[in-house]
Amino acid sequence: MRDVTQETSAHQRLMLLDTASLYFRAYFGVPDSVKAPDGTPVNAVRGLLEFITRLVHDHHPTHLVACMDADWRPQWRVDLIPSYKAHRVAEETAAGTPDEEEIPDTLSPQVPIIEAVLDAVGIARVGVAGYEADDVIGTYTGRATGPVDIVTGDRDLFQLVDDERGRRVLYPLKGVGSLQVTDEDLLREKYGVDGSGYADMALLRGDPSDGLPGVPGIGEKTAAKLLAQFGDLAGIMAAVDDPGSRLTPTQRKRLAESRPYLAVAPKVVQVAGDVPLPEVDTALPREPRDPELLDQLGARWGLGGSLHRLLTTLSG
Numbered sequence: 645m646r647d648v649t650q651e652t653s654a655h656q657r658l659m660l661l662d663t664a665s666l667y668f669r670a671y672f673g674v675p676d677s678v679k680a681p682d683g684t685p686v687n688a689v690r691g692l693l694e695f696i697t698r699l700v701h702d703h704h705p706t707h708l709v710a711c712m713d714a715d716w717r718p719q720w721r722v723d724l725i726p727s728y729k730a731h732r733v734a735e736e737t738a739a740g741t742p743d744e745e746e747i748p749d750t751l752s753p754q755v756p757i758i759e760a761v762l763d764a765v766g767i768a769r770v771g772v773a774g775y776e777a778d779d780v781i782g783t784y785t786g787r788a789t790g791p792v793d794i795v796t797g798d799r800d801l802f803q804l805v806d807d808e809r810g811r812r813v814l815y816p817l818k819g820v821g822s823l824q825v826t827d828e829d830l831l832r833e834k835y836g837v838d839g840s841g842y843a844d845m846a847l848l849r850g851d852p853s854d855g856l857p858g859v860p861g862i863g864e865k866t867a868a869k870l871l872a873q874f875g876d877l878a879g880i881m882a883a884v885d886d887p888g889s890r891l892t893p894t895q896r897k898r899l900a901e902s903r904p905y906l907a908v909a910p911k912v913v914q915v916a917g918d919v920p921l922p923e924v925d926t927a928l929p930r931e932p933r934d935p936e937l938l939d940q941l942g943a944r945w946g947l948g949g950s951l952h953r954l955l956t957t958l959s960g
Contacts, residue, residue: 655706655790656706656707656789656790656791657703657704657705657706657707657790657791657792657793658705658706658707658708658709658784658788658790658791658792658793658926659699659700659703659705659707659708659709659792659793659794659795660709660711660780660781660784660785660792660793660794660795661696661699661708661709661710661711661795661796662711662777662778662781662794662795662796662797662798662801663692663710663711663712663713663758663769663777664712664713664716664777665777665796665797665798666692666695666795666796666797666816667688667689667691667692667751667754667755667758668688668751668797669691669695669797669816670687670688670689670690670691670692670694670695671687671688671691671748671750671751671754673691674687674688674690674691674694675687676750678690678691679946680944680945680946681944681946682944684753684754684945685750685753685754686754686757686945686946686947687754688751688754688755688758689754689757689758689761689945689947689950690947690950692758693761693947693950693951693953693954694950694953694954696708696767696954697950697953697954697957698821699795699814700928700954700957700958701957703793703814705793705928706927706928707768707926707927707928708767708768708926708928709767709768709769709770709780709784709924709926710762710767710768710769710770711770711771711777711780711781711784712759712769712770712771712777712780713771713776713777714771714772714773714774714775714776715773715774715775715776716729716776717729717732717733717776718774718775718776719774720774721911721912724908724909724911724912725855725856725905725908725909725912727855727856727857728854728855728856728912729854729855730855731855757941757945760937760941761938761941761945761947761951763933763934764932764933764934764937764938764941765929765932765933765938765954765955765958766929766931766932766933766934767928767929768924768925768926770784770921770922770924772919772920772921772922775916775919778798778800778801778915779915779916779919780919780921781794781796781801781804781915782801782804782915782916782917782919783916783917783918783919783921784921785804785811786917787921788811790810791809791810791811791812792804792809792810792811792812793812793813793814794811794812794813794814795813795814795816795823796813796814796815797815797816799815799846800843800846800851800854800913800915801813801915802826802831802835802839802842803839803840803842803843803846803913803914803915804839804915805826805827805828805831805838805839805842806828806839806840807827807828807829811839812825812826812827813826814826835864835868836865836868836869836871836872837868837871837872841871841876843910843913843914844867844871844876844877844910845864845867845868845871846913847877847906847909847910847912847913848862848866848867848870848871848877848880848906849862849863849864849866849867856909856912856913857905859898859899859902859905859906860898860902861894861895861898862895862898862899866895870895873890874889877906877910880899881899881903881906884896884899884900928958929958930958930959931955931958931959932955938951
C-alpha cells in the first residue's frame with residue numbers, strides 16, 4: 645500500500661485539503677439554486693468537486709488527502725481554554741461526545757453526500773476521533789518527505805509554512821481560481837513573522853472567531869514586533885521577568901497578567917503533530933474506486949458536469 649508518509653521521492657507532491665473550509669466556501673460561493681433532481685441543494689457538493697478539479701489541474705499533486713473534522717472542538721482544547729469555539733456551538737451533547745457545530749440548514753445534509761462521493765472516487769478521506777482537520781494536516785505535513793500544498797481558508801495553518809521543506813499554504817482569495825501562494829516571504833511581508841512564528845503571533849493577538857482572548861492591547865503588529873525583538877513566546881515571557889528588558893510598563897503588566905492564558909494557549913493554537921493516522925492509500929486516484937456507486941450518486945444528486953470534469957482531470 646502506497647502511503648506518502650513512508651515513501652521518499654523527489655517527484656511526489658502531497659496536497660492536503662482542509663475539507664470543511666473548502667465546502668463552506670463552496671456553499672457560500674455557489675448559488676443555492678443548484679439542486680439535485682429531488683430538489684435537495686447540492687451547491688456545496690458541486691462546488692467542492694469543481695475546487696478539487698481546479699486544484700489537481702493547476703498544481704499536479706501526486707497524493708491527495710481530504711482532511712476532515714472528526715471533532716471540530718476537541719475536549720482537550722476546551723479543557724485548556726473553555727472559550728475555545730464556544731460561540732459556534734449549536735447544541736451541547738453528553739460528556740465524551742463532540743458538540744454539534746452551528747451549520748447552515750441546507751449545508752449539513754450535503755456533508756454525507758460529499759463524503760460518499762469522495763469515497764467512491766477514491767480520494768483518501770481522513771478524520772481522527774478527538775482531532776480537528778488542522779491536526780490531521782499538521783501530522784501529514786510533519787511526516788511527508790516531499791513538498792506539501794495545504795489548501796485552506798484558515799490562516800491558522802500558516803504556522804506550517806516552511807520554505808526549506810517545500811511546505812506552503814494555498815489560501816483561496818476568491819473560489820480557488822485565485823489562490824494566495826503563502827510562503828515565508830509572504831508571511832514576513834504581511835505579518836512580520838515566518839511560519840514557525842505565526843502560531844506565537846496568533847495566540848498573542850487572539851482570535852475572536854476561535855474564542856481565543858489573546859493578550860489585551862497586543863494586536864498583530866505589536867505581537868510581530870515583540871517576536872522580532874525577543875525571538876519567540878518563551879523569549880517574550882523571559883523579558884517580562886527581566887527588569888532591564890525593553891518592554892513598556894503596559895506591555896509588561898498585560899503579559900504578566902496573561903500568564904495563565906499564555907501557559908496553555910500554545911497547545912491549543914499549535915496544530916498537533918502526533919495524530920494516529922490510519923493506514924490509507926493517499927495516491928491520487930486515476931480511476932474511480934467504485935464506478936457503479938459513483939454513477940448512482942452522480943445520477944441521484946445531479947452532479948453532472950462537476951463530477952465528469954473531476955474524473956476527466958484525474959484520469960489525465
